[in-house]
Amino acid sequence: MFGWLKSKSPEEKLEALYKQKLKEAFDLSKVNRAAADLKTAEAEAVAQELDALRKQAQNPSK
Numbered sequence: 001m002f003g004w005l006k007s008k009s010p011e012e013k014l015e016a017l018y019k020q021k022l023k024e025a026f027d028l029s030k031v032n033r034a035a036a037d038l039k040t041a042e043a044e045a046v047a048q049e050l051d052a053l054r055k056q057a058q059n060p061s062k
Contacts, residue, residue, distance in 0.1 A: 014050040
């Protein structure tokens with residue numbers, strides 16, 4: 001009922017950012033391949049952060 005009041009977790013924020021970067025890369029790939037490659041690299045960096053966050057969540061003792 002009050003889902004719009006709930007703040008996103010850091011994992012959800014990174015997932016949304018990753019999807020946004022991939023969409024931008026796809027859109028740019030039709031016009032400028034070099035810019036699309038840069039956006040894809042940015043998306044991969046976000047994916048690595050997301051993986052690190054998930055691993056940290058699985059092993060909270062470290």
